[in-house]
Amino acid sequence: MSFRLRLFLPAILLASLLTFCAANDNLSHPASQSTYVMTDDDGLLHSYISFFLAGTSGSGPTLTFQTNVNSGGKGIGGGFFGTPRVNLLHDSSAQCAYLSNAGSGDVASINIQTETRVGNFFGSATDNGSTNGIGIVLNQNYLYAGYSASNTIGTFAIGSGCQLTFLGDVSAAGLNGGWVGGMAINGNMLVVAYGDGSIQSFNIANGVPMSNNDEQNSTGFAAAYFPEGVDITQDGHFAIFGDASVPTTIEVSDISSGKLTATVQYTVGAPINAVGPGFNSATVWLSPDESLLYVGNSQGNTVTAAFFNKNTGKVSAGCNSAPLNGFYNPWSYVGSLVTRDNSGTGGVLYLAEFASTGSSIGILQVVSNGTTCTLTEPSTSPVLDPFSGGLLSIQAFPPRLF
Numbered sequence: 001m002s003f004r005l006r007l008f009l010p011a012i013l014l015a016s017l018l019t020f021c022a023a024n025d026n027l028s029h030p031a032s033q034s035t036y037v038m039t040d041d042d043g044l045l046h047s048y049i050s051f052f053l054a055g056t057s058g059s060g061p062t063l064t065f066q067t068n069v070n071s072g073g074k075g076i077g078g079g080f081f082g083t084p085r086v087n088l089l090h091d092s093s094a095q096c097a098y099l100s101n102a103g104s105g106d107v108a109s110i111n112i113q114t115e116t117r118v119g120n121f122f123g124s125a126t127d128n129g130s131t132n133g134i135g136i137v138l139n140q141n142y143l144y145a146g147y148s149a150s151n152t153i154g155t156f157a158i159g160s161g162c163q164l165t166f167l168g169d170v171s172a173a174g175l176n177g178g179w180v181g182g183m184a185i186n187g188n189m190l191v192v193a194y195g196d197g198s199i200q201s202f203n204i205a206n207g208v209p210m211s212n213n214d215e216q217n218s219t220g221f222a223a224a225y226f227p228e229g230v231d232i233t234q235d236g237h238f239a240i241f242g243d244a245s246v247p248t249t250i251e252v253s254d255i256s257s258g259k260l261t262a263t264v265q266y267t268v269g270a271p272i273n274a275v276g277p278g279f280n281s282a283t284v285w286l287s288p289d290e291s292l293l294y295v296g297n298s299q300g301n302t303v304t305a306a307f308f309n310k311n312t313g314k315v316s317a318g319c320n321s322a323p324l325n326g327f328y329n330p331w332s333y334v335g336s337l338v339t340r341d342n343s344g345t346g347g348v349l350y351l352a353e354f355a356s357t358g359s360s361i362g363i364l365q366v367v368s369n370g371t372t373c374t375l376t377e378p379s380t381s382p383v384l385d386p387f388s389g390g391l392l393s394i395q396a397f398p399p400r401l402f
Contacts, residue, residue: 034053034054035053035054035340035341035396035397035398036051036052036053036054036066036396036397037051037052037054037063037338037350037361037394037395037396037397038050038051038052038086038088038097038394038395038396038397039052039086039352039361039385039388039391039393039394040075040085040086040099040100040391040392040393040394041068041075041359041385041387041388041389041391042075042076042077042078042079042085042102042388042389042390042391042392042393043074043075043077043387043388043389043390044074044075044076044077044103044389045074045389046070046071046074047070047071047073047074047075047099047101047103047108047389048068048069048070048071048387048388049068049069049071049086049097049099049108049110050065050067050068050385050387050388051065051066051067051068051115052064052065052066052361052383052385053066054340054348054396057380059378059379059380060363060365060378060379060380060381061340061348061363061365061378061380061381062363062380062383063350063361063363063380063383064383065383065385065386067115068387069110069115069116069117070117071099071101071108071110071117071120072101072106072108072117072119072120073101073103073104073105073106073108073120074101074103074104075101075102075103075389075390076102076103076130076133076390077356077389077390078132078133078354078390078392079102079131079132079133079148079392080132080133080148080179080181080182080195080228080282081228081229081244081280081282081283081296081298081333081334081335081336081392082181082182082193082195082228082229082230082242082282082283082284082336083132083133083134083135083146083148083181083182083183083392083393084135084136084137084182084183084336084393085099085100085102085133085134085135085136085392085393086098086099086100086136086393086394086395087099087136087137087138087395088112088138088395088397088399089138089139089140089399090399090400090401090402091140091399091401092398092401094112094397094398094399095111095112095113095162096109096110096111096112096118096158096162097109097110097112097395097397098110098136098138098143098162098164099136099393100129100133100134100135100136100145101120101134102129102130102132102133102134102148103130104120105122105123105127105128105129105130105134106120106121106122107120107121107122107134107136107143107145107156107164108120108121109121109162109163109164110162111161111162112397118161118162118163119162119163119164121156121164121165121166122166123145123147123152123154123156123166123169124152124154124166124168124169126150126152126169127145127147127150127152127154127169128147128149128150129145129146129147129148129149129150130148130149131148131149131179132148132149132179132181132195133148133392134146134147134148135148135180135181135182135183136183137183137184137185137190138158138185139185139204140158141157141158141207142155142156142157142158142167142204142207143155143156143158143164144156144183144185144190144204144209146172146180146181146183146192147169147180148179148180148181149179151171151172151173151179151180152169152170152171152172152180153169153170153172153180153190153192153202153209154166154168154169155167155168155169155170155207155208155209157207167207167208168208170202170208170209170210170211172192172200172202172209173194174194174195174196174197174198175194175196175197175198175215175216175217176194176196176197176198176217176221177196178194178195178196178197178198178226179194179195179196180192180194181193181194181195181228181229182195182227182228182229182230182241182242182282183230184230184231184232184239185204185232186232186233186234186236186402187236188203188204188205188258189201189202189203189204189212189232189236189255189258190202190203190204190209191230191232191239191255191260192230193227193228193229193230193241194227195226195227195228195244196226197217197218197220197221197224197225197226197227198215198216198217198218198221199215199216199217199218199227199239199241199253199260199263200212200214200215200216200260201214201239201255201259201260203258212258212259212260213259214259214260216260216262218241218243218251218263218265219251219262219263219264219265220243220245220249220251220263220265223245224245225243225244225245225249225251225265226243226244226245227241227242227243227244227251227263228241228242228243228244228282228283229241229242229281229282229283229284229296229336230242230284231284231285231286231293232255232402233286233290233310233313233402234290234310234401234402235310236255236256237254237255237256237310237313238252238253238254238255238310238313239252239253239255239260240252240284240286240293240308240313241253241263241284242281242282242283242284242295242296243281243282244280244281244282244298245280245281246279246280247267248267248281248295248297248304248306249265249266249267249281250265250266250267250281250284250293250295250306250315251263251264251265251266252264252266252313252314252315254313264313266306266314266315266316279297279298279299279300280297280298280299280300281295281296281297281298281304282296282298283295283296283298283334283335283336283337284296284337285336285337285338285339285349286308286400287339287344287345287346287366288339288341288342288343288344288345288346288400288401289343289344289345290308290310291307291308291310291345291368291370292305292306292307292308292318292345292346292366292368292373293305293306293307293308293315294337294339294349296334296335296336296337296351297334298333298334298335299333299334300334301323301324301327301328301334302320302321302322302323302324303320303321303324303334303337303349303351303362303364303375304318304319304320304321305318305319305320305366305368305373305375306318307370307373318368318372318373319372319373319374319375320375321364321375321376321377322376322377324353324362324377324381324382325362325377325381325382326353326360326382330355330357330358330360331353331354331355331358331359331360331382332354332355333353333354333392334351334352334353334354334362335351335352335353335354335391335392335393335394336351336352336392336393336394336395337349337350337351337352338350338394338395338396338400339366339396339400340396342398342399342400342401345366345367345368345373346366346400347365347366348363348364348365348366349363349364349366349375350362350363350364350394350396351363351364351394352391352392352393352394353382353391354390354391354392355388355390355391356389356390357389358384359384359385359388359389359390359391360382360383360384360385360391361381361382361383361385361391361394362377362381362382363377363378363380363381363382363383364376364377364381365377365378
Protein backbone atom coordinates (compact mmCIF):
# COMPACT_ATOMS: atom_id res chain seq x y z
CA MET A 1 0.00 0.00 0.00
CA SER A 2 1.37 3.42 -0.88
CA PHE A 3 2.05 5.74 2.01
CA ARG A 4 0.75 8.55 -0.19
CA LEU A 5 -2.83 7.44 0.33
CA ARG A 6 -4.98 10.54 0.50
CA LEU A 7 -8.65 11.22 0.84
CA PHE A 8 -9.24 14.33 -1.19
CA LEU A 9 -12.90 13.59 -1.77
CA PRO A 10 -15.36 16.35 -2.70
CA ALA A 11 -17.81 17.53 -0.05
CA ILE A 12 -21.20 19.06 -0.79
CA LEU A 13 -22.80 21.13 1.95
CA LEU A 14 -26.47 21.64 1.24
CA ALA A 15 -27.84 25.12 1.70
CA SER A 16 -30.53 23.89 4.04
CA LEU A 17 -27.93 22.37 6.34
CA LEU A 18 -25.91 25.58 6.37
CA THR A 19 -29.00 27.56 7.31
CA PHE A 20 -29.83 25.12 10.10
CA CYS A 21 -26.23 25.23 11.31
CA ALA A 22 -26.16 29.02 11.56
CA ALA A 23 -29.43 29.03 13.46
CA ASN A 24 -28.13 26.57 16.04
CA ASP A 25 -24.74 28.07 16.93
CA ASN A 26 -26.05 29.31 20.31
CA LEU A 27 -27.78 26.26 21.74
CA SER A 28 -27.17 25.40 25.40
CA HIS A 29 -23.58 24.44 26.22
CA PRO A 30 -22.58 20.96 27.44
CA ALA A 31 -22.97 20.35 31.16
CA SER A 32 -19.67 19.38 32.80
CA GLN A 33 -21.09 16.16 34.22
CA SER A 34 -22.20 14.91 30.80
CA THR A 35 -20.16 13.15 28.15
CA TYR A 36 -19.91 14.62 24.68
CA VAL A 37 -18.34 13.56 21.42
CA MET A 38 -16.80 16.41 19.43
CA THR A 39 -16.05 16.26 15.72
CA ASP A 40 -13.80 18.12 13.31
CA ASP A 41 -16.25 18.29 10.42
CA ASP A 42 -13.50 19.28 7.93
CA GLY A 43 -15.79 20.93 5.37
CA LEU A 44 -14.40 22.41 2.16
CA LEU A 45 -16.59 25.53 2.32
CA HIS A 46 -17.18 25.85 6.05
CA SER A 47 -15.79 23.67 8.81
CA TYR A 48 -17.54 23.14 12.14
CA ILE A 49 -16.98 21.48 15.46
CA SER A 50 -20.11 19.55 16.38
CA PHE A 51 -21.19 18.35 19.82
CA PHE A 52 -23.09 15.09 20.40
CA LEU A 53 -24.48 14.14 23.82
CA ALA A 54 -23.81 10.56 24.94
CA GLY A 55 -26.73 8.69 26.46
CA THR A 56 -28.46 5.32 26.59
CA SER A 57 -31.77 3.90 25.49
CA GLY A 58 -33.44 0.53 25.59
CA SER A 59 -31.63 -0.28 22.36
CA GLY A 60 -28.17 0.63 23.63
CA PRO A 61 -25.79 3.60 23.80
CA THR A 62 -26.86 6.72 21.92
CA LEU A 63 -25.43 9.96 20.60
CA THR A 64 -27.68 12.97 20.09
CA PHE A 65 -26.62 16.01 18.09
CA GLN A 66 -26.72 19.13 20.28
CA THR A 67 -25.08 22.02 18.47
CA ASN A 68 -22.11 23.08 16.42
CA VAL A 69 -19.75 26.03 16.20
CA ASN A 70 -18.40 27.50 12.98
CA SER A 71 -14.63 27.15 13.19
CA GLY A 72 -14.07 30.18 10.99
CA GLY A 73 -11.94 28.22 8.56
CA LYS A 74 -12.00 25.62 5.82
CA GLY A 75 -11.02 21.97 5.78
CA ILE A 76 -9.89 19.66 3.00
CA GLY A 77 -12.45 16.88 3.33
CA GLY A 78 -9.86 14.15 3.89
CA GLY A 79 -6.22 13.35 4.60
CA PHE A 80 -4.29 10.85 6.71
CA PHE A 81 -6.43 8.53 8.84
CA GLY A 82 -4.13 8.77 11.87
CA THR A 83 -3.85 12.58 12.05
CA PRO A 84 -5.56 14.03 15.17
CA ARG A 85 -7.44 17.07 13.83
CA VAL A 86 -9.41 17.87 16.98
CA ASN A 87 -7.95 17.71 20.48
CA LEU A 88 -8.07 19.05 24.00
CA LEU A 89 -6.05 18.83 27.17
CA HIS A 90 -6.34 15.29 28.50
CA ASP A 91 -7.33 16.48 31.93
CA SER A 92 -10.66 16.83 33.73
CA SER A 93 -10.04 20.60 33.84
CA ALA A 94 -10.06 20.95 30.05
CA GLN A 95 -11.84 24.13 28.99
CA CYS A 96 -10.68 24.52 25.39
CA ALA A 97 -10.95 22.44 22.26
CA TYR A 98 -8.73 23.00 19.24
CA LEU A 99 -9.34 21.88 15.68
CA SER A 100 -7.31 22.29 12.55
CA ASN A 101 -8.49 23.81 9.29
CA ALA A 102 -6.04 22.49 6.71
CA GLY A 103 -7.75 24.30 3.83
CA SER A 104 -7.29 27.73 5.39
CA GLY A 105 -4.13 26.72 7.25
CA ASP A 106 -5.17 27.65 10.78
CA VAL A 107 -5.91 26.20 14.19
CA ALA A 108 -9.30 27.22 15.60
CA SER A 109 -9.77 27.61 19.34
CA ILE A 110 -13.15 26.81 20.91
CA ASN A 111 -14.33 27.54 24.45
CA ILE A 112 -16.09 24.28 25.36
CA GLN A 113 -18.30 25.70 28.11
CA THR A 114 -19.66 28.65 26.16
CA GLU A 115 -19.46 26.90 22.79
CA THR A 116 -17.94 29.95 21.13
CA ARG A 117 -15.01 30.37 18.80
CA VAL A 118 -12.17 32.24 20.46
CA GLY A 119 -10.09 32.77 17.35
CA ASN A 120 -8.08 31.35 14.48
CA PHE A 121 -4.32 31.08 14.81
CA PHE A 122 -1.70 30.69 12.11
CA GLY A 123 1.86 29.41 12.06
CA SER A 124 4.53 30.84 9.78
CA ALA A 125 3.90 31.90 6.21
CA THR A 126 5.37 28.61 4.98
CA ASP A 127 3.44 26.23 7.29
CA ASN A 128 1.01 24.29 5.11
CA GLY A 129 -1.16 21.25 5.80
CA SER A 130 -3.26 21.25 2.64
CA THR A 131 -2.12 17.85 1.37
CA ASN A 132 -3.16 15.53 4.20
CA GLY A 133 -4.18 17.71 7.12
CA ILE A 134 -2.80 19.39 10.24
CA GLY A 135 -2.38 17.27 13.37
CA ILE A 136 -2.84 18.73 16.86
CA VAL A 137 -1.46 17.57 20.21
CA LEU A 138 -1.04 19.61 23.38
CA ASN A 139 -0.08 19.77 27.03
CA GLN A 140 -0.75 22.37 29.74
CA ASN A 141 1.50 24.98 28.15
CA TYR A 142 1.95 24.29 24.45
CA LEU A 143 0.07 23.15 21.38
CA TYR A 144 1.92 21.43 18.55
CA ALA A 145 0.59 21.53 14.98
CA GLY A 146 1.99 19.09 12.41
CA TYR A 147 1.70 20.48 8.87
CA SER A 148 1.64 17.68 6.30
CA ALA A 149 2.51 19.72 3.18
CA SER A 150 5.39 21.81 4.55
CA ASN A 151 6.83 19.02 6.74
CA THR A 152 6.94 21.31 9.76
CA ILE A 153 5.76 21.24 13.36
CA GLY A 154 4.61 24.57 14.73
CA THR A 155 4.64 25.44 18.43
CA PHE A 156 1.98 27.64 20.01
CA ALA A 157 1.97 28.88 23.60
CA ILE A 158 -1.41 28.33 25.25
CA GLY A 159 -2.67 31.42 27.06
CA SER A 160 -5.69 32.23 29.18
CA GLY A 161 -9.10 32.12 27.59
CA CYS A 162 -8.01 29.52 25.00
CA GLN A 163 -5.69 31.97 23.27
CA LEU A 164 -2.70 30.77 21.24
CA THR A 165 0.58 32.53 20.44
CA PHE A 166 2.79 31.17 17.67
CA LEU A 167 6.40 30.69 18.79
CA GLY A 168 8.06 29.05 15.79
CA ASP A 169 8.33 25.87 13.76
CA VAL A 170 10.85 23.12 13.09
CA SER A 171 11.39 20.81 10.12
CA ALA A 172 9.93 17.30 10.39
CA ALA A 173 10.15 14.96 7.41
CA GLY A 174 10.12 11.21 6.91
CA LEU A 175 13.18 9.28 5.83
CA ASN A 176 11.36 8.03 2.72
CA GLY A 177 9.58 11.17 1.57
CA GLY A 178 6.65 11.01 4.01
CA TRP A 179 4.76 13.80 5.74
CA VAL A 180 3.84 14.48 9.35
CA GLY A 181 0.92 12.13 10.04
CA GLY A 182 0.12 10.63 13.43
CA MET A 183 1.26 12.52 16.54
CA ALA A 184 1.15 11.82 20.27
CA ILE A 185 2.57 13.52 23.33
CA ASN A 186 3.55 12.33 26.80
CA GLY A 187 5.61 14.28 29.30
CA ASN A 188 8.59 15.80 27.50
CA MET A 189 8.30 13.60 24.41
CA LEU A 190 6.48 14.19 21.13
CA VAL A 191 6.26 11.14 18.85
CA VAL A 192 5.55 11.39 15.12
CA ALA A 193 4.72 8.84 12.43
CA TYR A 194 5.36 9.93 8.85
CA GLY A 195 3.26 7.38 6.98
CA ASP A 196 6.25 6.26 4.91
CA GLY A 197 7.62 3.66 7.31
CA SER A 198 9.67 6.07 9.41
CA ILE A 199 9.10 7.42 12.93
CA GLN A 200 10.77 10.08 15.07
CA SER A 201 10.59 11.67 18.51
CA PHE A 202 11.27 15.16 19.79
CA ASN A 203 12.13 16.59 23.20
CA ILE A 204 9.65 19.32 24.15
CA ALA A 205 10.94 20.13 27.65
CA ASN A 206 11.68 23.71 26.57
CA GLY A 207 8.59 24.17 24.41
CA VAL A 208 9.85 24.18 20.83
CA PRO A 209 10.62 20.58 19.76
CA MET A 210 14.21 19.42 19.48
CA SER A 211 14.92 16.16 17.67
CA ASN A 212 16.04 13.25 19.83
CA ASN A 213 18.12 12.11 16.84
CA ASP A 214 16.29 8.80 16.78
CA GLU A 215 14.54 8.94 13.40
CA GLN A 216 14.36 5.42 12.01
CA ASN A 217 12.42 3.04 9.83
CA SER A 218 10.06 0.81 11.74
CA THR A 219 10.48 -2.95 11.78
CA GLY A 220 7.39 -3.27 9.58
CA PHE A 221 8.93 -1.10 6.88
CA ALA A 222 10.59 -4.16 5.31
CA ALA A 223 7.13 -5.61 4.63
CA ALA A 224 5.69 -2.23 3.50
CA TYR A 225 3.84 -1.78 6.79
CA PHE A 226 3.94 1.94 7.49
CA PRO A 227 3.17 3.43 10.95
CA GLU A 228 0.51 6.12 10.70
CA GLY A 229 -1.47 6.33 13.97
CA VAL A 230 0.23 6.82 17.36
CA ASP A 231 -0.73 6.43 21.02
CA ILE A 232 1.48 6.45 24.14
CA THR A 233 0.95 4.59 27.41
CA GLN A 234 0.04 6.63 30.47
CA ASP A 235 3.45 6.16 32.10
CA GLY A 236 5.30 7.06 28.91
CA HIS A 237 6.95 3.63 28.66
CA PHE A 238 5.70 2.58 25.23
CA ALA A 239 4.78 4.28 21.96
CA ILE A 240 2.21 2.27 20.01
CA PHE A 241 1.90 2.62 16.24
CA GLY A 242 -0.97 1.52 14.03
CA ASP A 243 0.28 0.60 10.58
CA ALA A 244 -1.16 1.30 7.17
CA SER A 245 -1.00 -2.34 6.13
CA VAL A 246 -3.19 -5.08 4.74
CA PRO A 247 -3.14 -7.31 7.83
CA THR A 248 -3.88 -5.57 11.12
CA THR A 249 -0.36 -4.67 12.29
CA ILE A 250 0.76 -2.91 15.47
CA GLU A 251 4.31 -1.83 16.27
CA VAL A 252 5.52 -0.99 19.78
CA SER A 253 8.62 1.00 20.73
CA ASP A 254 10.05 1.16 24.25
CA ILE A 255 10.57 4.89 24.87
CA SER A 256 11.46 4.72 28.57
CA SER A 257 15.00 5.91 27.74
CA GLY A 258 13.62 9.14 26.29
CA LYS A 259 14.17 7.96 22.73
CA LEU A 260 12.49 5.63 20.27
CA THR A 261 13.89 2.11 20.12
CA ALA A 262 13.43 -0.46 17.35
CA THR A 263 9.78 -1.40 17.14
CA VAL A 264 8.42 -4.84 17.95
CA GLN A 265 5.93 -5.87 15.28
CA TYR A 266 2.66 -7.65 16.03
CA THR A 267 0.40 -8.80 13.21
CA VAL A 268 -3.09 -9.62 14.43
CA GLY A 269 -4.94 -11.86 12.00
CA ALA A 270 -4.10 -12.86 8.45
CA PRO A 271 -4.09 -10.84 5.23
CA ILE A 272 -7.53 -10.65 3.69
CA ASN A 273 -9.25 -8.73 0.97
CA ALA A 274 -10.06 -5.03 1.02
CA VAL A 275 -13.63 -5.31 2.27
CA GLY A 276 -13.10 -7.84 5.03
CA PRO A 277 -12.15 -7.25 8.66
CA GLY A 278 -8.57 -6.32 9.45
CA PHE A 279 -7.72 -4.30 6.34
CA ASN A 280 -5.52 -1.35 7.35
CA SER A 281 -4.81 -0.46 10.98
CA ALA A 282 -3.98 3.23 10.75
CA THR A 283 -5.81 4.45 13.87
CA VAL A 284 -5.17 3.25 17.43
CA TRP A 285 -6.57 4.11 20.87
CA LEU A 286 -5.73 2.60 24.27
CA SER A 287 -8.53 1.85 26.71
CA PRO A 288 -8.37 3.91 29.93
CA ASP A 289 -7.05 0.91 31.90
CA GLU A 290 -4.65 0.09 29.02
CA SER A 291 -5.86 -3.50 28.83
CA LEU A 292 -7.23 -3.17 25.28
CA LEU A 293 -5.84 -1.51 22.20
CA TYR A 294 -8.59 -0.46 19.82
CA VAL A 295 -7.63 -0.47 16.14
CA GLY A 296 -9.59 1.15 13.35
CA ASN A 297 -9.46 -1.05 10.27
CA SER A 298 -9.43 2.13 8.25
CA GLN A 299 -10.22 0.71 4.84
CA GLY A 300 -12.27 -2.22 6.02
CA ASN A 301 -15.58 -2.46 7.78
CA THR A 302 -14.51 -3.54 11.27
CA VAL A 303 -12.73 -2.49 14.43
CA THR A 304 -10.19 -4.74 16.14
CA ALA A 305 -9.58 -4.91 19.89
CA ALA A 306 -6.21 -6.41 20.80
CA PHE A 307 -5.11 -7.24 24.33
CA PHE A 308 -2.26 -5.04 25.53
CA ASN A 309 0.14 -5.60 28.43
CA LYS A 310 1.11 -2.17 29.75
CA ASN A 311 4.06 -3.64 31.68
CA THR A 312 5.73 -5.44 28.78
CA GLY A 313 4.24 -3.69 25.74
CA LYS A 314 3.12 -7.03 24.32
CA VAL A 315 0.12 -7.14 21.99
CA SER A 316 -2.00 -10.27 21.59
CA ALA A 317 -5.11 -11.23 19.64
CA GLY A 318 -8.45 -10.16 21.07
CA CYS A 319 -11.64 -9.71 19.05
CA ASN A 320 -13.14 -8.05 15.99
CA SER A 321 -16.45 -6.34 15.51
CA ALA A 322 -18.89 -7.70 12.97
CA PRO A 323 -19.10 -5.75 9.68
CA LEU A 324 -20.19 -2.25 10.62
CA ASN A 325 -23.53 -0.75 9.63
CA GLY A 326 -23.52 1.51 6.59
CA PHE A 327 -20.14 0.51 5.17
CA TYR A 328 -19.95 1.79 1.58
CA ASN A 329 -23.51 3.06 1.95
CA PRO A 330 -22.83 5.84 2.65
CA TRP A 331 -19.50 5.82 4.54
CA SER A 332 -16.29 4.19 3.35
CA TYR A 333 -13.39 4.66 5.84
CA VAL A 334 -12.88 4.26 9.60
CA GLY A 335 -11.15 7.26 11.18
CA SER A 336 -10.18 7.98 14.77
CA LEU A 337 -11.48 6.17 17.85
CA VAL A 338 -12.32 7.40 21.37
CA THR A 339 -13.85 5.82 24.46
CA ARG A 340 -16.86 7.10 26.39
CA ASP A 341 -15.74 6.28 29.94
CA ASN A 342 -12.51 7.24 31.69
CA SER A 343 -12.11 3.92 33.49
CA GLY A 344 -11.84 0.24 32.61
CA THR A 345 -12.14 -0.60 28.95
CA GLY A 346 -14.01 2.63 28.27
CA GLY A 347 -17.37 0.88 28.10
CA VAL A 348 -18.36 2.29 24.73
CA LEU A 349 -16.14 2.99 21.73
CA TYR A 350 -16.95 5.73 19.23
CA LEU A 351 -15.47 5.81 15.75
CA ALA A 352 -15.39 8.38 12.96
CA GLU A 353 -16.90 7.05 9.73
CA PHE A 354 -15.78 9.00 6.69
CA ALA A 355 -17.94 9.96 3.72
CA SER A 356 -17.82 13.00 1.46
CA THR A 357 -21.52 13.34 2.29
CA GLY A 358 -23.16 11.24 4.98
CA SER A 359 -20.31 10.95 7.49
CA SER A 360 -21.33 9.36 10.77
CA ILE A 361 -20.18 8.29 14.22
CA GLY A 362 -20.21 4.57 14.88
CA ILE A 363 -20.90 3.09 18.32
CA LEU A 364 -19.55 -0.17 19.72
CA GLN A 365 -20.27 -1.71 23.12
CA VAL A 366 -17.19 -3.28 24.70
CA VAL A 367 -17.17 -6.32 26.98
CA SER A 368 -13.93 -7.90 28.21
CA ASN A 369 -12.92 -10.27 31.01
CA GLY A 370 -9.20 -9.92 30.32
CA THR A 371 -9.06 -13.13 28.31
CA THR A 372 -11.84 -12.74 25.78
CA CYS A 373 -13.72 -9.72 24.49
CA THR A 374 -16.58 -8.65 22.27
CA LEU A 375 -17.31 -5.53 20.25
CA THR A 376 -21.02 -5.22 19.52
CA GLU A 377 -22.68 -2.56 17.39
CA PRO A 378 -26.15 -1.64 18.71
CA SER A 379 -29.09 -0.71 16.52
CA THR A 380 -28.54 2.92 17.59
CA SER A 381 -25.37 3.03 15.46
CA PRO A 382 -24.30 4.85 13.39
CA VAL A 383 -25.34 8.45 14.11
CA LEU A 384 -25.27 10.91 11.20
CA ASP A 385 -22.93 13.89 11.46
CA PRO A 386 -25.00 16.22 9.24
CA PHE A 387 -22.48 19.03 8.87
CA SER A 388 -19.38 17.04 8.02
CA GLY A 389 -17.63 17.24 4.69
CA GLY A 390 -15.36 14.32 5.56
CA LEU A 391 -15.25 13.14 9.17
CA LEU A 392 -11.94 11.55 10.20
CA SER A 393 -11.29 12.93 13.70
CA ILE A 394 -13.33 12.89 16.91
CA GLN A 395 -12.67 13.47 20.61
CA ALA A 396 -14.61 12.90 23.83
CA PHE A 397 -15.30 15.42 26.59
CA PRO A 398 -14.39 14.81 29.38
CA PRO A 399 -11.32 13.28 27.74
CA ARG A 400 -9.36 10.14 28.54
CA LEU A 401 -6.83 11.27 31.17
CA PHE A 402 -3.67 10.53 29.18
